[in-house]
Amino acid sequence: MTGGRPASANRHEEDFVSGKVRRVAIATATSALAVSVVASCSLVGGGSDRGPDDPTTRRVVLVTHDSFAYDESVVAEFEESSGIELDIRQSGDAGELTNTLVLSRDNPIGDVVFGVDSTFASRAINEGVFEPYRSPEAAAGADRYRVAGAEDSENADVLSAVDVGDVCLNVDVEWFADPANGPVEAPTGFDDLVDPRYRDLTVVPDPATSSPGLAFQLATIEHYGEDGWADYWAELRDNGVQVTGGWTEAYTQEFSGSSGAGPRPIVVSYASSPAAEIGEDGEPRTTALLDTCYRQVEYAGVLAGAAEPDGAREVIDFLLSEPFQSQVAEYMYVYPVREDVVLPESWESAAPLPADSATLPADQVDANRADWVEEWRTIVLG
Incomplete structure (x- = not known):
């Protein structure tokens, strides 16, 4: 990476058609296994011996923004241990993603979503896009970043914080x-x-x-x-x-x-x-x-009407787990929500997590x- 963000993150340039986006990065760390798939395409993680025809395999569709990036080996290990075949579909920036979820709420385009952020969370919640789910992993840090204004309401557990920027x-x-x-x-x-x-x-x-x-x-x-x-x-x-x-x-x-x-x-x-x-x-x-x-927070949630709601909940557990959280700084240049994840050494002095960022x-x-x-x-x- 040579600028404010790695190309593997591709999150921070939030140029967007309908409102707003996530982040983009610069160009050098593209080799860091960045994943950038066209919205209509899917990326199925490798590493599982089960295969799509194995009756024990569950196919779960994860809808996300175009800047989603991850360590492929971590995803492959999750697929192997869970019996879930992740079908990852990228759908524009965060603003476009939210609009798509709202427009398709009666016929959801997936089972679970990652990438709706704190600027758009209220709209998606109010439109009934998600069904409530509180992961057992949330107590490790995600609970600190519940949707602002919804902490003590019936919507407190509709979305789970995954990362902070x-x-x-x-x-x-x-x-x-x-x-x-x-x-x-x-x-x-x-x-x-x-x-x-x-x-x-x-x-x-x-x-x-x-x-x-x-x-x-x-x-x-x-x-x-x-x-x-x-x-x-x-x-x-x-x-x-x-x-x-x-x-x-x-x-x-x-x-x-x-x-x-x-x-x-x-x-x-x-x-x-x-x-x-x-x-x-x-x-x-x-x-x-x-x-x-x-402060910007990115959330994951189970889509209302999901074909695989149980698998969707397991995916959220995975996104909040230590293996996934430990690689979000490197791959997406954001801060993990888990309190037990150590930031890269260079971040400790050069880029500590701000203690008191503004929010609305x-x-x-x-x-x-x-x-x-x-x-x-x-x-x-x-």
Whole structure:
């Protein structure tokens, strides 16, 4: 990986048609067994001796987004031990995936889904897409990330958290340390970005076409409130903020701290991104401003009307199990929800999980997302 995310994750560029997406990555770690299958295709994990004709084999359809990536050997071991043949079908980004699930709720396209995130969770729940299931594995950490606003309701166990990703401002530490760039210290939070000292230094993805861009907008709404966020963005506009269509362009082309060596040293990316920017001295060249983070959680759920509901529940147990959780950082560049999983060594210092990321209730986001984005576009893009 050479930027904020590995290509094996392909999650963080959330360019999307219907609303929002998950994440994308950069290009070097494609060899890390990334799985990117066309939506209409299926990928059946290998390694099982049973085969599709074995009467003890159960075929379970897992519907997910295009950025789902995993260690094939871990999936093969699960198939072998469970007697489940996983048919993995990828269906666009997280926004498209949610729309597809809603439109097909009366004739579900699979048995279990992974990839509906905290921005879209409320919509899918309210449309009756899922049936409740609480995995026995949830107590190991997933319970900490129940859908915001649903913790104490009948919907508390409709979705199970599988991974966490935090969208934050990232700063090119080396750029600010270079005397050639003037005597200006690196920013520490939201307010600095509207200071004239940081004019023309920030690049952000468009929240209408990028999930990280949307998450950053939500972070400013949470921070400044519904009465103050619009004024903040007007000040950012006046201070020369650059807007790109997606995360990939912002991070890999415009951000000075990435392999693209662009002109701007402040970018919207992820708390995990500095782990990808370790220099030859073993130190990260960039840092995430953890006080600016907005938490995104990806969920799995059993689809209502599933042909294989028992198998769907077993798949969720697997997604929350230690073998699967232990590889999500490497393959999808997100944080596992299990508390007993150790992050890669480079993450411990360069990309620790933020302790207190901002969130908004899922139903509040669902009710206001379209209006907020439209208002943002009017303010920033005119």
